Amino acid sequence: MNDDPRVQELITLKTIAETLNQSNDLRLMLNIVLVKLLELTGLSAGWIFLVDDEMSYECVADHDLPHGLLYRDKQPMRCETCWCLDRYRSCKLQNAVNILTCKRLMNVKEYGWGDTAGFTHHATVPLYSGSRRFGVMNVASPGKVHFSGEELALLEAVAYQLGSAVERMRLYEAEQSRADQYARLGEFSRELGTAGSMEHSAAALPELAVSLIGSHFHWAFAALFERDGFEFVLKAVSVEGQLANRAARHLLPEDHWLFEAARGDRYVTATPEQAADLADHLELHGLQKKLSSAMAAPVRVVGADIQGILVVGHSASASHADGGVLGALAEHIAIVLESARMEENRREWTRLEERNRLARDLHDSVSQMLFSLSMTAKGVEGQLRGSHTEEALESVKDIQLLSQNAQREMRALIMQLRPTGLEAGLTSALLAYGKGLKLRVRTRATGSRELPRNVEEALWRIGQEALNNVFKHAGTSEACLVVQLDEDKAVLRISDAGRGIAKKQLIQTNRRSLGLTTMKERAEALGGSLAITSGYRKGTSIEVAIPIPMPVPAASAITGGD
Structure with missing residues (x-):
């Protein structure tokens, strides 16, 4: 085996690169790469923290941790903070560095959580991809208190590979999530469109739309506000897929953050505090602490006035894909509501036209018969006064015939009114x-x-x-x-x-x-x-x-x- 350090570095980087291309499961890939890295560099233990945009961290990969760090299902790896993460959060961790002592290992000794197996120090490497930051990787060996410049350079090269792989997998997961969201959007659109064409009234569609959102999307809650003059009134709300009762008439205060969505053409994102405030306003008790964010989009047909506001809450961080799907949902709901209203208007016009036609028919047939009946009756009156009995009898027969025809016409028209x-x-x-x-x-x-x-x-x-x-x-x-x-x-x-x-x-x-x-x-x-x-x-x-x-x-x- 070649002992040249340069060759060993190339072998390490090549092996890591090959390993990174073997899986699309982020946690599995990071654990496999960590084991390979430790094996190739002769180091004993390591762990990787991923840090989200809110600076919350999670230990997603580890290998051969000392017994003390495994205390109570790896509690030391989950609680509190440490010097390497503090430097990362303050953007002071730009390169691979030697951490003189590890605060987590110090806590293990201080609280008597177990043996540290001789581990006292570790190297810390930030995980980057371009301008995006993902977390840190720590590696250590018993008794090792210093890493050379060559070792740190190799760790940095591996960290760059890891950062690119994390970015690729995050993009892959986002695309998978986007594809899943749009598949759900297609199912929602078909069901709502079918329901909208089955003579559902415009008043019943908001609850139907929100119910379908709840059943097709894994959002904490969904709510639809409709415009009523200059106000927005809650029409329907679902919590974790189930329609919730609306005991009160909920109006949006004029300074509410949702009005930003009403004034724009695209979705807006709320802070966790605004999301919790909305859940409290809607009396969705128990959701306040579960919500991480909320998003709202205007419900309007292109070129028309706003019809309402669609808002959803998330128990996890919302993504750009969620916003795109929410905007599409709002547009589709607007189209279905507008179609339902137009259909109701069309039916009303049809009823008016039918009434006008019946009025014309009454004028053309029954009214004429009644007029003839009236004139014939007057003629009978004159004939009776002049003792023209035979002529009067004939006129009476005409009156009977006219009245029968008028009754028949009236029945026919009533029959048309009620089929x-x-x-x-x-x-x-x-x-x-x-x-x-x-x-x-x-x-x-x-x-x-x-x-x-x-x-x-x-x-x-x-x-x-x-x-x-x-x-x-x-x-x-x-x-x-x-x-x-x-x-x-x-x-x-x-x-x-x-x-x-x-x-x-x-x-x-x-x-x-x-x-x-x-x-x-x-x-x-x-x-x-x-x-x-x-x-x-x-x-x-x-x-x-x-x-x-x-x-x-x-x-x-x-x-x-x-």
């Missing part, structure tokens, strides 16, 4: 409706599947209007009803063999008929189409086709859950 009977299926409901109009309806149905509620209701409304047209205008009491359910669309066809409409008149009817216009609008609102075929004395056929959206898979099927 009962659909629980038996679209075909059965339209058949019953046709019978109510004294029509003989022949039916045929092909295909079997459950229709989305909006598609079924649209076909029901269109079918009602079509059967009404047969009753009023076709001059026949028979109609044919066909319901065809394909994989991608639903088709409804209603036809009669009545008087029909001439081609020129059909064009004018399509332009002027309020009923036909409404039927067409209903179909087109769902991406469908409506076609009318008719000819003089050749009957009329109305066909509507509406696409059926593909069913959304359940969340467990998407995410691979049980």
Whole structure:
């Protein structure tokens, strides 16, 4: 074996480099490297402290410690501080140095914790990677009180390798954590998006969103505040994955740190004191001491006013990846809330349009019949006074007929307001409706599947209007009803063999008929189409086709859950 010290140094550095590339487990790698280093340098014992940004330290690797340092599960390596860490924290430890005496070994002797096996001194080496600091490495041997310049230089070279490896592994862990976080974000987005499209009200979505955050992310708590005028009101909060009760109406004070998030476009990070203060404000008892930090992000659609604030608490230090995920969560919640509100507005407009249409129908049909009824009644009064008994009887018959027609029209309009009977299926409901109009309806149905509620209701409304047209205008009491359910669309066809409409008149009817216009609008609102075929004395056929959206898979099927 070559005894040249330079060769031995190169062998040591090469062996350490090869060892560093064998594992992505930080603790395992540091322990293996420490053993190799001690073996190659002839030293007996060593330990490595990693120090975080808050200057808290942890002994993550050690080898062949004397019995006294192993006292009570290595208590001397966990408690208090020491001169090498004090110098590290004060940025006075820049290079490998000789520590004359070790305070931890002195404590072992002072408190009688055990034997020190002749260890009194050690060398201390800072672990760096560029401008980033990670901790210190200590190595020692019994009776060794001084390390030469060559030994310290070798230890520094090894420490640089360790620092680079720690940096690489930290980056790897951060990327793994980021990938995991964004996978969870994808699952959250799919579930919230699915729920948002299933007619959940905007008022119910905050609790749903916070509940999903609690179940998908390992954060200490999550809370959502919604804007109410110039204030922000707590709408939902979850603690360790479970929704918490909101007994009080929690408002944010005007000087609260969360308003910084409300004024910006990205997330903000709180101090541990601010995080604990927020937990206290929300009455999340027991969390104050567990929180290390908190982050908040504005809930807003791009270019729009702020809708709320999403805030989460961490029991460990928050990372930049957490902030990116939080911002994406807030953006997605904003989109779903905005979509839910727009859908509610659309439904309200639809209800208003329906009321207006019914008002027009009442004016066009029932009001005209009632006016005719009123005028006929006045005529009967005059005829009775003039003793025109026969004419009066005929007028009374007209009054009866008009009143019956008015009642029928009113029932039809009430039926449109309240679509009962659909629980038996679209075909059965339209058949019953046709019978109510004294029509003989022949039916045929092909295909079997459950229709989305909006598609079924649209076909029901269109079918009602079509059967009404047969009753009023076709001059026949028979109609044919066909319901065809394909994989991608639903088709409804209603036809009669009545008087029909001439081609020129059909064009004018399509332009002027309020009923036909409404039927067409209903179909087109769902991406469908409506076609009318008719000819003089050749009957009329109305066909509507509406696409059926593909069913959304359940969340467990998407995410691979049980």
